[in-house]
Amino acid sequence: xxxxxxRDVAKKYGQLSVVxxxxxxxxxxxxxVLVGPSGCGKSTTLxxxxxxxxxxxxxISIGGKxxxxxxxxxxxxxxVFQNYALYQQMTVYDNLAFGLRNRKVPExxxxxxxxxxxxxxxxxxxxxxxxxxxxxxxxxxxxFGRCIVRHPQVFLFDEPLSNLDAKLRAQMRLEIKSLRERVxxxxxxxxxxxxxxxxxxxxxxxxxxxxxxxxxxxLEIYNQPANRFVASFIGSPAMNFIDVDLVEEQGRxxxxxxxxxxxxxxxxxxxxxxxxxTSVTLGVRPESIHLGSPPADIDxxxxxxxxxxxxxGAELVVGVNAAGATIMASRIAPDTPIAVHENVSMxxxxxxxxxxxxxxxxALR
Amino acid sequence: MLLLIAPAAxxxxxxxxxxILVGMNASFRDWSLVNPLKTWVGLSQxxxxxxxxxxxxIVLPNTFILMVSSVSVSLVLGLGLASLLNKSFFGxxxxxxxxxxxxxxxxxxxxxxxxxxxxxxxxxxxxxxAYLGLPEVAxxxxxxxxxxxxxxxxxxxxxxxxxxxxxAALQGLPxxxxxxxxxxxxTPWRTFIHVTLPMLRPVxxxxxxxxxxxxxxTFDQVYILTGGGPARSTEVFSVYVYVQAFVNLDFGRxxxxxxxGAIIMLLVGVGLYRLVxxxxxxxx
Numbered sequence: 001x002x003x004x005x006x007r008d009v010a011k012k013y014g015q016l017s018v019v020x021x022x023x024x025x026x027x028x029x030x031x032x033v034l035v036g037p038s039g040c041g042k043s044t045t046l047x048x049x050x051x052x053x054x055x056x057x058x059x060i061s062i063g064g065k066x067x068x069x070x071x072x073x074x075x076x077x078x079x080v081f082q083n084y085a086l087y088q089q090m091t092v093y094d095n096l097a098f099g100l101r102n103r104k105v106p107e108x109x110x111x112x113x114x115x116x117x118x119x120x121x122x123x124x125x126x127x128x129x130x131x132x133x134x135x136x137x138x139x140x141x142x143x144f145g146r147c148i149v150r151h152p153q154v155f156l157f158d159e160p161l162s163n164l165d166a167k168l169r170a171q172m173r174l175e176i177k178s179l180r181e182r183v184x185x186x187x188x189x190x191x192x193x194x195x196x197x198x199x200x201x202x203x204x205x206x207x208x209x210x211x212x213x214x215x216x217x218x219l220e221i222y223n224q225p226a227n228r229f230v231a232s233f234i235g236s237p238a239m240n241f242i243d244v245d246l247v248e249e250q251g252r253x254x255x256x257x258x259x260x261x262x263x264x265x266x267x268x269x270x271x272x273x274x275x276x277x278t279s280v281t282l283g284v285r286p287e288s289i290h291l292g293s294p295p296a297d298i299d300x301x302x303x304x305x306x307x308x309x310x311x312x313g314a315e316l317v318v319g320v321n322a323a324g325a326t327i328m329a330s331r332i333a334p335d336t337p338i339a340v341h342e343n344v345s346m347x348x349x350x351x352x353x354x355x356x357x358x359x360x361x362x363a364l365r
Numbered sequence: 366m367l368l369l370i371a372p373a374a375x376x377x378x379x380x381x382x383x384x385i386l387v388g389m390n391a392s393f394r395d396w397s398l399v400n401p402l403k404t405w406v407g408l409s410q411x412x413x414x415x416x417x418x419x420x421x422x423i424v425l426p427n428t429f430i431l432m433v434s435s436v437s438v439s440l441v442l443g444l445g446l447a448s449l450l451n452k453s454f455f456g457x458x459x460x461x462x463x464x465x466x467x468x469x470x471x472x473x474x475x476x477x478x479x480x481x482x483x484x485x486x487x488x489x490x491x492x493x494x495a496y497l498g499l500p501e502v503a504x505x506x507x508x509x510x511x512x513x514x515x516x517x518x519x520x521x522x523x524x525x526x527x528x529x530x531x532x533a534a535l536q537g538l539p540x541x542x543x544x545x546x547x548x549x550x551x552t553p554w555r556t557f558i559h560v561t562l563p564m565l566r567p568v569x570x571x572x573x574x575x576x577x578x579x580x581x582x583t584f585d586q587v588y589i590l591t592g593g594g595p596a597r598s599t600e601v602f603s604v605y606v607y608v609q610a611f612v613n614l615d616f617g618r619x620x621x622x623x624x625x626g627a628i629i630m631l632l633v634g635v636g637l638y639r640l641v642x643x644x645x646x647x648x649x
Contacts, residue, residue, distance in 0.1 A: 052544050073550035085541035089563035098559070099549035146549075 002028050002063045002153040002186045004049065009058035011044050011210075019044050019210045021058065031180055031187045033201030035194060037233070041210035042190045043158055049188060050156050051075050063153050073102075078147035079156040083163060084139040086131040086146075092118075093127045096145050103150075110149075117145040120182060121175075137168045141175070148183060157189040161196060173199055194234050198222070206230045228361040231283050231354060237330055240289070242282045242323045243358065246272060255282050255353075260323035263299035265350045272355060275364045283354035286317065289329035291336065294347035301347040306340050320346060392620035399614060410621035419597055420605060420622070425629075427512065428602040431587075432580040435519040436573055442520065443527020444569075448557070450528070451535045461532075468525040472518075476589035479518045480505065508598035511591045515599060518586045527572055534568040535561070567641075574637045581630050602626050 004026040011019040019041040026032045034042040047053040049060055051072035059066050067075045078099075086095050093114060100110045118124050121141045131139055140160055147155055160176075161169045173196060180187070180200070191197055197204045198218040206213040206221060206229075214226035225231035231239045244255035246264075253269035255262050264272065272280070294301050304322030316332040329346060338344065355364040392411065395404045414420055450461050467475065482490045483504040495501060504510045542564065546556045562569075584603035587593065593600035593608060600608070606626065610619025 050544075050548065052547070072544075072548045077548065079545070079548050081541045081545060083539065083541055085539075085545040087542060087545075087560060087563070089566075090559070098546075098551070102550040102552070102555060146545075 003061075004154055004186055004188065005059075005061045006045070006049070007059045007061075009045065009048060009060055010056045011041070011048060011053060012056040017210060019048070022207075022210075022212055023058075024205060024212065024215065026186055026188065028186055029184045031189065031200060031202045032205060033189045033191060033197040033203070034205045034207060035191055035197035035201075035233075036207035036213075037192060039209075040207040042192075042205075042207050045207070046156055046158055046188055046190045049075075049154070050077055050079050076153040077156055078150050078152040078154075079158065080140070080143045080147060080160045082159040084131070084136075084143045086139055086142055088131050091128050091130055092123060092134070092142050092145075095131070095142055096149050099146065099150050113149040113151075114145075117148040120148065120179070121145050136164050137172060140164065140172060144176075144179065148179075153186065155183075155185050155187040157187065157191075159191055160189075161191070161193070169193075169196075176200060194236065198234070204234075206233060208233075224363070224365070225283075225354065226363055228281060228283065228356045228363075231356070231363070235285055237286045237317060237328045239283045239285050239354070240325065240327045241356075242284075242325055242327070244280060244282045244323075246278050246280060255280075257323040260302050262302065262348060263350070264353065268350075268353060268355070272364060275357075277355075277357060277364060279358045280364060281356040281358050281361070283356060284327075284348050285352060286328040286330035288349040288352035289327065289346055290349070291318070291329065291332050291338075291344060291346055293345055298347060298350055300350050300353075301345060303343060303345050306338055306342045306344055309338055309340065318344075320344060322346075388620045388623060391616050392624045394617050396617040396620070397615050406617070410617050411625060413618060414622045414625045419600070420625075423598060424600050424602055424605040427600060428581060428583075430512070431516055431519060431583060431601055432577055434516050435523065435580050435583075436576045438516075438520050439524040439527050439576070440569065440573060442524040443531050443572075444565075446524070446528040447531035447535055448561075450532050464528055465525045467521050468529070470522075472522055472585040473589055475522055476518055476586040479514060479521070480590050483514055505591060506595055508595065511595065512599045515587050515590055515601075518590060519580065519583060522586070523576060523580075526576070530568065530572055531565065534565055538564050570641045574634075574641055577637060578630060578634060581626070581633070 004024075006022050006024045008021040008023055009019065010017065010021050018039075022041075022045055024032075034045060036042050044053055048055050049062075051067065051070060055068050059068055061067060062075055062077070087098060090098065096114045096117060097110045100113060105113075114127075118127060121144060123138075123141060123145055126134060126138060126142070131142065134142065140163075143160070157176075161172050164172060177200060189196070189200060198221075201218055203215060204218055204221050205215045208229050214221055214230045216224070221230060221234055225234065225239075228241065232241070242255075242257055242260070244257045244260070247254050247256050253264045253272060255264055302322050304320035304327065306318060307321045307326050308319040310317040310319075311334060313334060315330055316334045316336055316338070317328060317330045318332055318338060319326045319328050321327075327346075332338075356362065357364055391403075393405060393407060395402065395406045395410075446464055450457065450464070454460075482488050485491060485503060485505065488504070491501075491504060502510050504514055538561070542560050543556065546560050551559065582603050583601055584607065587599060587601050587604050588607070591599040593604040597608075602622075603626075606619050606622045609622050610616050613619075
């Protein structure tokens with residue numbers, strides 16, 4: 001049972017605080033993804049778990065044992081680095097065997113472990129090659145193999161796919177996913193790529209400026225973002241934000257901005273009335289904005305001039321100037337005839353509206 | 366464009382190409398200062414050099430012993446010092462400056478300093494060694510003690526050069542491999558052997574190549590310390606050429622000796638160059 005527990009873990013470099021009291025419990029076998037923009041403290045947190053960075057305060061325990069003062073080799077972890085960090089002069093076999101040899105594992109056992117890992121990763125034909133003779137994807141697979149052979153308690157991944165091109169990244173993502181099914185070890189995966197976070201994580205931890213913003217399953221993070229940052233960081237194209245005033249009109253609550261007025265559903269309205277907010281930020285994902293007129297019972301229509309169109313083949317993304325912002329709408333049929341500057345009508349799915357406190361940026365629920 | 370490279374070209378032609386051509390011409394002639402007929406003698410000067418027992422049995426072995434021992438010991442010392450200086454400790458900038466000092470002193474001065482320090486009668490070091498009760502060594506009067514001093518002086522001068530270059534290389538190495546080694550439970554020694562050294566290999570190879578070629582033409586230290594003596598026993602290639610050309614005033618023989626050295630160095634250089642190329646491919 002390998003549970004990883006972080007309690008109020010903080011990291012300071014002199015006076016500069018980069019991670020502020022992170023607390024997180026990762027149950028046995030869970031694959032957790034730390035995601036956030038550059039400088040959010042995700043890699044530092046991972047490196048503190050690995051023992052490559054000292055901990056300024058708080059505790060980290062792995063498998064019930066506090067590891068704050070243990071060197072990396074005694075934490076029973078394995079790590080995959082962004083630039084693979086393979087030993088350049090060694091063959092693939094020696095790269096895989098190095099950690100086991102350092103731990104004085106008998107050579108025949110090493111052979112068995114290496115064979116198991118290479119078979120799992122399809123590395124058999126590459127065993128005698130050196131890293132510089134391998135492609136980026138193959139090198140990363142060797143790096144995974146180096147982790148697998150050791151049967152560690154925890155896998156740590158530090159942006160392992162960042163150095164690969166888009167196509168290979170998608171392929172490797174699938175490989176990690178399939179590897180994960182076969183080796184269900186507790187894992188912490190750091191990335192700035194929201195697609196990796198959404199597709200790989202059992203749970204996703206969104207970080208910003210050294211603080212955890214939200215912890216949840218990918219769908220929770222996507223559908224119920226805790227604040228405006230999480231809402232804007234996860235999802236592509238990003239969520240639209242419109243500063244609106246909440247106005248009561250004939251017993252109905254409406255969100256109003258310049259040349260923009262939509263009705264808020266009764267359920268959401270009750271919630272917003274409870275919060276007693278008047279100036280809020282309305283958030284709506286591009287796929288929840290549709291072209292044309294809404295069904296009769298929905299009063300969320302608005303009009304605007306088309307500012308930009310992006311043809312993606314499978315869908316058309318349209319940016320419309322309305323409510324003092326450029327509102328992006330996606331998943332529009334790619335053959336829809338829309339020209340820039342054309343005035344179009346659009347509507348929002350009332351069930352997919354998010355509201356955030358204008359000051360604190362926290363989601364209003 | 367041509368005008369821009371003209372100054373460099375003029376310098377190159379005047380101070381490199383012309384002297385080389387003059388030297389090559391001299392090596393095929395009987396060109397002595399006391400008998401300047403400059404008679405064309407073909408390859409006989411080269412034959413004389415390559416059959417000269419002093420050249421074959423003393424000069425060449427001395428030159429290669431100096432080259433191999435100085436370069437290898439300087440490399441090992443430089444590597445050790447660079448590894449130490451790569452760690453942070455109190456007073457590191459001061460230690461770094463002190464270690465690099467020999468590099469800032471002209472080899473002639475260093476050699477003079479060493480000669481005085483090892484003087485048989487009033488040298489500081491000989492006196493100190495005698496004070497310790499160690500047997501007396503005729504440092505500058507016997508072949509091997511003198512030649513050992515030559516080698517030690519060369520190491521004294523060049524170990525800091527290796528240190529500074531290898532330190533720069535060490536500081537430029539990516540940290541991830543070392544972190545991976547830490548997680549892989551590698552001991553500091555195994556990390557040095559399996560991670561640090563292989564990553565430094567291209568730099569080490571280039572340093573060795575440059576220093577080997579340079580060591581082949583060592584002159585100052587040997588000339589100042591021993592002058593090639595006693596009885597020509599510590600002569601190295603450059604001193605041999607100097608003696609032929611400017612002591613015996615036989616320019617033809619001196620030029621041929623220089624040419625012979627160039628041929629030997631060309632062969633050694635090509636070998637080392639191939640080694641460098643192979644290492645670069647391996648370490649990519």
